[in-house]
Amino acid sequence: MSQQTERLYEFGPFRLDPLKRLLLRAGQPVVLTSKSFDTLLVLVEHKGEVLRKGELMRRLWPDTSVEENNLTQQISALRRALGERAGEHRYIVTVPGRGYSFVSDVRTVADEGADLIVEQRTRSRITIDVEEEQPEGRAPHRAAEIALAPAVARAASPRPRARLFALAVVGLVLGLLALFAQRRFADDARRPAADASPKSVAVLPFRSLNADANDDFLGAGMSDTLIAKLSSIRQINVRPTSAVLKFAAAPANSLTAGRELGADAVLEGTVQRAGERVRVTVQLLDVRQGRLLWAQSFDEGLGDIFVVQDVISEQVARALLARLNGAEQQRLRKHDTDSIAAYQAYLRGRYFWNRRDEEGLRKSVGYFQQAVAEDPTYAVAYAGLADAYNLLVNYHLAGATADECERRAREAVTRALELDETLAEAHTSLASMKFYGAHDNAAAEREYLRAIELNPNYATAHHWYSEYLNMTDRPAEAMAEIRRAQELDPLSPVINTTVGERLYFARRYGEAAAQLRKTLEVSPDFYHAHYLLGLAYEQQGMYGEAIAEFQRARELGGNHAALAAGALGHIYAVTGRRREALLLLNELLKLGRDMPYAVATVYLGLGEKRQAVEWLQKVPSADAAWLLRADPRLDGLRSEPRLRSLLQAG
Numbered sequence: 001m002s003q004q005t006e007r008l009y010e011f012g013p014f015r016l017d018p019l020k021r022l023l024l025r026a027g028q029p030v031v032l033t034s035k036s037f038d039t040l041l042v043l044v045e046h047k048g049e050v051l052r053k054g055e056l057m058r059r060l061w062p063d064t065s066v067e068e069n070n071l072t073q074q075i076s077a078l079r080r081a082l083g084e085r086a087g088e089h090r091y092i093v094t095v096p097g098r099g100y101s102f103v104s105d106v107r108t109v110a111d112e113g114a115d116l117i118v119e120q121r122t123r124s125r126i127t128i129d130v131e132e133e134q135p136e137g138r139a140p141h142r143a144a145e146i147a148l149a150p151a152v153a154r155a156a157s158p159r160p161r162a163r164l165f166a167l168a169v170v171g172l173v174l175g176l177l178a179l180f181a182q183r184r185f186a187d188d189a190r191r192p193a194a195d196a197s198p199k200s201v202a203v204l205p206f207r208s209l210n211a212d213a214n215d216d217f218l219g220a221g222m223s224d225t226l227i228a229k230l231s232s233i234r235q236i237n238v239r240p241t242s243a244v245l246k247f248a249a250a251p252a253n254s255l256t257a258g259r260e261l262g263a264d265a266v267l268e269g270t271v272q273r274a275g276e277r278v279r280v281t282v283q284l285l286d287v288r289q290g291r292l293l294w295a296q297s298f299d300e301g302l303g304d305i306f307v308v309q310d311v312i313s314e315q316v317a318r319a320l321l322a323r324l325n326g327a328e329q330q331r332l333r334k335h336d337t338d339s340i341a342a343y344q345a346y347l348r349g350r351y352f353w354n355r356r357d358e359e360g361l362r363k364s365v366g367y368f369q370q371a372v373a374e375d376p377t378y379a380v381a382y383a384g385l386a387d388a389y390n391l392l393v394n395y396h397l398a399g400a401t402a403d404e405c406e407r408r409a410r411e412a413v414t415r416a417l418e419l420d421e422t423l424a425e426a427h428t429s430l431a432s433m434k435f436y437g438a439h440d441n442a443a444a445e446r447e448y449l450r451a452i453e454l455n456p457n458y459a460t461a462h463h464w465y466s467e468y469l470n471m472t473d474r475p476a477e478a479m480a481e482i483r484r485a486q487e488l489d490p491l492s493p494v495i496n497t498t499v500g501e502r503l504y505f506a507r508r509y510g511e512a513a514a515q516l517r518k519t520l521e522v523s524p525d526f527y528h529a530h531y532l533l534g535l536a537y538e539q540q541g542m543y544g545e546a547i548a549e550f551q552r553a554r555e556l557g558g559n560h561a562a563l564a565a566g567a568l569g570h571i572y573a574v575t576g577r578r579r580e581a582l583l584l585l586n587e588l589l590k591l592g593r594d595m596p597y598a599v600a601t602v603y604l605g606l607g608e609k610r611q612a613v614e615w616l617q618k619v620p621s622a623d624a625a626w627l628l629r630a631d632p633r634l635d636g637l638r639s640e641p642r643l644r645s646l647l648q649a650g
Contacts (some may be wrong), residue, residue: 004511007108008109009044009106009107009108009109010106010107011044011105011106011107012091012104013025013026013410014030015109021037022041022311022314023037023081028296029296029315030081030299030313031307031308032078032081032307032482032515033307034307035074035100036074036077036081039056039060039075039078042059043078043092043100043101044102044106044494047102047104048103050098050100051101052098053068056071056099057071067481069198075092075100075557077085077114079089079092083365090104103154130590131275134474154342158457159504175354179260199235199237199320200236200237200239200262200264200265200266201230201236201238201239201263201265201267201316202236202238202257202258202265202267203262203267203321203327204226204244204247204254204257204264204266204267204268204269205223205244205245205247205248206220206222206268206270206282207222207270207271207274208270208271209270209271210272210273213545216441220248220347220351220354221344221346221347221351222269222271222280222305222309222346222347223241223244223327223397224241224354225246225309225347226267226312227240227241227315229332230316231336231457231458232332232455233317233321233332234456234457235320235321236317236320236321236598237369237488238457238488239263239489239490240457240458240460240488240489241489242354242489242492243489243491243492244257246262246314246491248481254266254268254285255285258287259287260491261491263287264284264286264287264288264320265285265287265293265316265319265320266284266285266287267283267284267312268282268285269282269315269386270505276301277301278299278308279298279299280297280300281298282297282312283295283296284315284319293319293541294315296311305339306335306343313332316331329594329631334537336378336380336381336420337375337377337378337380337381339374339375339378339411341374342371342372342375342378342381343371345367345368345370345371345374345382346368346378346384348363348364348378349365349367349370349371349381351364352364358392358395358397361388361391361392361395361397362392364384365392368384368385368388369385371384375391377417378418379415379416379423380416380425381419382412382416382426383412383413383416383423383425383426383429385409386410386413386416386426386429387429388410389406389412390432393405393565408434409429410576411431412455413430422454423454424452424461425451425459426452427447427448427451428447428458428460428464430448430464431443431445431446431448431451432464434447441472444468445465448465448468451465456490457488459489459495462481462482462485462488463482463485463492463494463498464497465481465494466478466479466481466502467484470502470630471622471623471626473626473629475502478502479502479506482498482502483500485498486499490627493519493523496515496519496522497516497526497528497529500512500515500516500519500533501532503515504532504536505631507632509536509540510537513533513537516529516532517533520533525556526556527553527556527558527560527564528553528560530550530552530556530564531550531553531557531560531564533549534546534567534571538571539632543575546571547568547571547572550567550571551564553567554568562588562591563585563595563598565587565588566584566595566600566601566602567598569585569588569601569602570601570602570607570633572605573605573606573607574605581602584602585599585602596615596616596619597615597619597635599635600613600615601633604636605633609636609640613637613640613642613643616628616643616646617642617646621646624643624646625646628643
């Protein structure tokens with residue numbers, strides 16, 4: 001099967017790439033709006049022709065009725081982008097009463113994907129009327145002849161001997177090219193497979209150079225948007241926002257940050273806003289070699305920020321990959337909204353959502369609501385709203401309004417998917433609701449798999465799918481998914497802790513403890529890592545260490561402190577500290593049905609199996625079934641007749 005040919009156009013110092021939708025000047029991208037790019041492409045593709053204004057407008061706005069002034073503005077913007085001054089006609093000529101013509105010498109370049117590039121130069125000549133600004137009192141030039149390409153000298157037919165010589169030269173050149181191609185392909189075949197492995201990049205939070213702290217969201221939002229765009233490219237592993245947030249609070253050397261994140265490359269930048277203009281400076285660094293891969297500065301109106309993001313994401317992708325296909329180019333150029341007001345509200349929402357505290361989550365709800373009010377078709381903002389409501393519930397911060405938050409989360413995720421069925425974040429949120437709320441396992445798995453299909457780089461989808469697989473008794477698959485999540489987000493405390501949890505429930509206690517200690521080196525105050533490390537130490541007979549970890553988990557646990565209290569009561573009981581165990585049991589009993597699992601474990605440690613079974617029966621059946629199968633502390637209860645129905649549940 002022949003490789004699809006990609007046609008490029010070159011004129012002057014410019015190269016126009018229709019597939020990548022890029023205009024390069026001497027190798028550097030020229031920022032164009034999407035419509036300006038379309039206008040230029042139509043003109044170049046019809047080089048030498050006079051395109052009437054009506055025809056151009058129909059091509060550029062096929063389903064919309066627009067005024068002629070819109071076309072005039074696009075032509076004016078193009079002339080500025082191409083560097084034409086008033087009265088110049090190097091590229092675009094206005095034909096009075098008719099339309100426009102592209103008059104520069106254009107080369108059509110056919111890139112076959114190999115090293116051999118075939119070029120074709122277009123030559124033609126037409127006579128048109130030229131409209132120019134003239135000094136006062138001087139009549140405009142009429143019927144000026146514009147050469148669209150250099151004249152071609154006509155030579156006499158070559159003599160037979162000359163023709164034979166030319167054929168010999170051509171044959172020699174083709175033979176050399178064939179030999180070069182053979183060696184090149186042989187080199188490619190010998191190249192290590194590692195060269196073809198997925199690239200990884202970390203987009204560090206962009207630093208705001210404005211003194212006003214209210215503008216911090218712009219830099220964080222810029223990096224968040226670029227992470228989302230680049231995550232759509234399957235060949236690139238992109239570190240998620242959660243992994244790079246720590247470098248916003250405590251900026252580090254870029255290469256050091258990249259090595260800590262396990263990334264091949266790191267993108268860093270600054271953002272400075274002045275009124276309705278914004279200056280963005282970015283650079284892409286090779287972490288392993290410490291060299292600059294690409295750098296660019298942009299000074300644009302705030303309304304062009306979407307174009308700047310397109311150019312940055314495409315340049316980063318091109319620096320890491322040899323080629324992007326058309327679908328990948330489209331994903332990189334996808335804009336979730338055209339409303340600057342909605343976009344800024346969304347950025348503020350994500351900025352506060354990423355703080356992961358009650359104040360930040362409640363502020364994020366307000367900003368996401370503002371974003372969808374500005375643009376009711378802004379699907380990503382609805383997904384953000386669902387995420388905010390879900391975390392308020394999951395972090396037990398919703399209080400009496402938990403049911404209302406769950407309802408609003410369902411409404412928001414439903415609306416997000418109505419607007420854009422391809423949002424991996426929305427499918428992941430819906431999967432969680434299906435599993436934990438509706439207990440619809442089949443639907444939950446479909447949604448998790450759909451999310452991963454849409455965005456294989458979304459670490460949360462792999463993490464939550466691992467939770468689902470673990471709860472449905474598929475431990476090997478669960479381990480594979482959480483390892484993939486860890487590759488994508490190597491600094492995430494919750495993902496690293498979950499890796500330790502998988503090892504613990506697989507009875508690999510030493511490995512679990514080692515993993516959890518590593519987690520605590522990075523996140524020393526992460527409650528769940530202390531809790532699980534205590535469990536791993538207990539199973540290894542390291543009771544003093546286990547007690548210390550449970551006590552620390554209880555201090556840090558907040559609403560989860562009762563679970564650590566149950567574990568502490570259990571280990572007090574099995575180590576003969578019965579009085580201390582009974583004191584903790586009385587505390588837990590005051591909570592009643594809210595913590596049946598914690599109460600059951602203390603009773604079990606005290607040797608009171610009947611009470612342990614009674615309290616375990618109060619745990620939701622699906623959770624109880626999984627705990628009976630997984631928790632080594634409950635191994636002695638599986639033969640209990642009263643628990644057989646629980647073992648069959650879930």
